[in-house]
Amino acid sequence: xxxxxxxxxxxxxxxxxxxxxxxxxxxxxxxxxxxxxxxxxxxxxxxxxxxxxxxxxxxxxxxxxxxxxxxxxxxxxxxxxxxxxxxxxxxxxxxxxxxxxxxxxxxxxxxxxxxxxxxxxxxxxxxxxxxxxxxxxxxxxxxxxxxxxxxxxxxxxxxxxxxx
Amino acid sequence: xxxxxxxxxxxxxxxxxxxxxxxxxxxxxxxxxxxxxxxxxxxxxxxxxxxxxxxxxxxxxxxxxxxxxxxxxxxxxxxxxxxxxxxxxxxxxxxxxxxxxxxxxxxxxxxxxxxxxxxxxxxxxxxxxxxxxxxxxxxxxxxxxxxxxxxxx
Numbered sequence: 425x426x427x428x429x430x431x432x433x434x435x436x437x438x439x440x441x442x443x444x445x446x447x448x449x450x451x452x453x454x455x456x457x458x459x460x461x462x463x464x465x466x467x468x469x470x471x472x473x474x475x476x477x478x479x480x481x482x483x484x485x486x487x488x489x490x491x492x493x494x495x496x497x498x499x500x501x502x503x504x505x506x507x508x509x510x511x512x513x514x515x516x517x518x519x520x521x522x523x524x525x526x527x528x529x530x531x532x533x534x535x536x537x538x539x540x541x542x543x544x545x546x547x548x549x550x551x552x553x554x555x556x557x558x559x560x561x562x563x564x565x566x567x568x569x570x571x572x573x574x575x576x577x578x579x580x581x582x583x584x585x586x587x588x
Numbered sequence: 589x590x591x592x593x594x595x596x597x598x599x600x601x602x603x604x605x606x607x608x609x610x611x612x613x614x615x616x617x618x619x620x621x622x623x624x625x626x627x628x629x630x631x632x633x634x635x636x637x638x639x640x641x642x643x644x645x646x647x648x649x650x651x652x653x654x655x656x657x658x659x660x661x662x663x664x665x666x667x668x669x670x671x672x673x674x675x676x677x678x679x680x681x682x683x684x685x686x687x688x689x690x691x692x693x694x695x696x697x698x699x700x701x702x703x704x705x706x707x708x709x710x711x712x713x714x715x716x717x718x719x720x721x722x723x724x725x726x727x728x729x730x731x732x733x734x735x736x737x738x739x740x741x
Contacts, residue, residue: 431604432603432604433604458663476630477603477628477630477631477633477634478630478633494702495604495605495702496604496606496608496609496700496701496702497603497604497605497607497608498605499605500605500608500609500612500733500740500741501608503741514711520689525702525703525704525705525706526702527706528703528704529701529702529704530717531704532704532725567741568738569740569741570612570738570739570740570741571738571740572720572738573613573698573724573737573738573739574613574615574616574738575720575738576720576737576738577613577616577674577696577698577720578616580694580696580719580720581595581597581616581620581672584595584671584672584694
């Protein structure tokens with residue numbers, strides 16, 4: 425199953441239309457789309473508007489491949505699980521978001537083996553034709569940067585608990 | 589000194605990426621008395637048995653929603669009286685730190701890793717109310733803050 429997720433804030437028709445037209449050519453492949461509110465209705469994929477976080481989690485777990493907007497929630501979960509992910513950032517000039525921070529986000533993701541970044545339908549088609557691979561668990565919860573951050577916060581808080 | 593389990597910690601994040609990042613950071617508060625604020629009901633199963641208060645989700649385009657959210661957050665702080673308030677964003681975190689300072693809590697802002705080019709709007713506005721004011725990108729660090737002290741990835 426391929427799980428397509430675009431968050432809950434804004435529709436992302438460009439991504440959903442592109443996926444839907446690819447899905448039309450491969451009727452044997454199951455697609456489930458979490459599409460948020462409003463927007464384009466896919467014809468060849470199963471669509472769910474808003475789903476609970478628990479439902480999201482179970483669809484995510486059973487997915488062989490995830491296709492998403494460049495939301496950090498989905499990206500972090502894919503990195504943690506080593507799950508293959510195709511990311512298409514939203515663009516503000518196409519009214520897909522308030523600003524272009526998703527372009528900046530993906531600019532920092534290059535070189536992660538299970539993530540492919542696509543800019544448009546053509547690149548998305550190529551990525552779906554040859555999707556990224558699953559990797560054994562990514563950096564997850566044991567990386568230097570996270571340890572550094574947790575230690576900084578712990579020492580800040582221990583200063584607090586000594587004074588209250 | 590207070591025992592750890594008596595330190596009251598309020599962790600605040602709106603639904604989605606902010607929440608996922610905040611959950612990773614929550615490990616720093618293991619063993620303490622933690623209360624969460626988010627914007628989606630049904631997320632509580634993830635952190636159960638820790639309590640979760642749900643507040644209205646809103647951003648700058650919805651002034652009325654923001655006022656309602658601010659009131660809801662004020663109410664949670666009034667009842668819980670945290671020693672520490674931490675947020676990864678967005679608007680609910682701003683209000684939680686703002687009221688947190690009024691109530692005398694120590695406040696921590698960790699700007700979302702999604703903001704790789706400029707700090708978030710809430711992240712900029714919260715500066716005055718954050719005792720520890722962090723970005724997750726080294727190139728966004730400045731001499732007077734925000735500071736870079738690691739990141740979730």
